[in-house]
Amino acid sequence: MSLEVRPVTDSEFPDWHRALNTGFLRSPVSPEEVVSGARSYVDLTRVLGAFDRGRCVATFRSFDQELTLVGGATRTVDAVTSVTVSPTHRRRGLLSRMMAADLGAAKERGDALATLIAAEYPIYGRYGFGPAASLAEWSIDVPRAGLDPRWSGPEDGGSIELLDIADVPKIGGEFHDRFRVTQPGATDRNERWWRMETGAKHSGTPKTERFFAAYRSPAGEIEGMAAYSADTNWGDVKQPLNTLTVDWLTALNPAAQRALWHFLCSIDWITTVRTGYRAPDDLLPNLLPDPRAARIVTQADYMWVRVLDVPRALEARTYTTPGTLVLDVHDPSGLTGGRFRLEASDTEASCTPTTDSPDVTLDVKELGALYLGDASAVRLAALGTLTENTPGAVSRTESMFRTPRRPWIPDIF
Structure with missing residues (x-):
């Protein structure tokens, strides 16, 4: 009997949720309130399942998300x-x-781009996705970091405050909307995101263990926020060995970032800070007097990008240096692709179909990897996945697409 792939109906959603749990190696049986909570935020027209004799055996979902591109759009x-x-x-x-x-x-x-976070590396390149933003995570040995143990607040005249959980959605939502347009790769956080962050994950159980801290500038503006939790681990002779785990930390400027990390490393009893997923070029290690106190524990690809409309995607971002480039983009799936002339100035870009000879040839997945400024055209050429047809074109691609700071997505989805 053939397997049927189609949108999931309301009555089939519990079975879809069971299959989802099975695929992620979670308990296949979820409480009814967890299933109904999950159902409350999904658009069933974008929930797909594969069915074998009426039983769901594969799951897939998508949703609208706002992504910040290079240049802030x-x-x-x-x-x-x-x-x-x-x-x-x-x-x-x-x-x-x-x-x-x-x-x-x-x-x-009319979407020009698709995104995902890949659980496994080899899968999604087959569908035209390229790894576009990476991550790193550090473990900080606090006693070794060299920070002043008598620190009582930011030296710049700003302040750190702990927020009441009831105030976090409003304050955090307003701050995140200011932050995300400054960080290529960042995504929006909707009302549901903040409800889950400060309340329940489908179960009605508040996250009472979570703390939220904010940095206020000397002028009183919130310029950084962090969410964190801590364990209670005591060693021999009553020595504290507690680990603080950062869920997320975002800041508008280095001063806010420095103040928040110093605060987290100054909390009594904390001997280790796990930073959570950060940008691979994060300032953090060098914000410590002894950067070697921060040890990398995770370094990997994270968000992948799939270009669905080459002209619209390339016109939406800005470019590090002005230039003209003819790209021959191959898309085996036939969703986009072709030959395009990209002309970029200091402030805007145009991308139009052309019959001119190409400067570079690449697959759509390599274009996805280049899109947010993280991948190196020089490296892709060395690996044989980007072909230079015109002398100097790889160097030109590098200088146009690369960004001074690497893209970063603070959230998982």
Whole structure:
């Protein structure tokens, strides 16, 4: 009997949720309130399932998300999530069918980009996604860091305050909207995001262990925020060995970032700080008197980008240096691709189809990797995944697409 791939109905959602849990190796049985909570925020027209004799055996979902591009513009993208195939139904083309359906619908809606966070590296390049933003995580040995143990507040005249959880959605929402337009790769945080962050994850149980800190500038403006939790671990002879874990920390400027990290490392009893997922070129290690006190514990790709409309995508961002480039973009899926002339000035860009000879040839997944400024055209050429057709074109691509600071997404989706 053939396997059916289609949108999920309301009555089928609990079974879809069971399959989702199965794929992610979670308990397949969820309390009814967890399932109903999950159902409350999804658009069923964008929830796909594969069914074998009425039982869901693969899951896929997408939603609208605002992504900050190079230059500060934001665009609505097709954010892909909840992708699983049950272990009994692997290697039957189910993911390919669900991906084709979703990306085709995104293209028809007019989305120029799709995004996802890849649980496994080898899967998504087949569908035209390229790794566009990476992450790093550090573990800080606080006693070794060399920070002043008598520190009582920022030296710049600003202040650190702990926020009441009831105030976080409003204060955090307003701050994040200011922050995200300064950081290529950042995404929006909607009302539901803040409800989950400060209240319940589908279960009605408040996250009482979470703390929220804010940095105020000398002028009284909030310019940085952090969410964190801590364990209670005591060693022999009553020595504290507690670890503080940062869920997220975002800042508008280095002063705010420096103050928040100093605050987190100054909390009594804390001997280790886990930073959470940061940008790979984060300032953090060098904000410590002894940068070697920060040890990298995770370094990997994170958000992947799929270009669905080459001209609209390339016109939406800015470029580090002005220039003209003819790109021959191959897209085996046929969603986009072709030959395009990109002309970028200091403030804007145009991208139009052309029959001119190409300067560089690349697959759409390499374009996705280049898109937010993280990947190196020189490196891609050395790896054989980008071809230089005109002398100097790889160097020109590098100088136009690369950004001084690497893109970063603070959140998972």
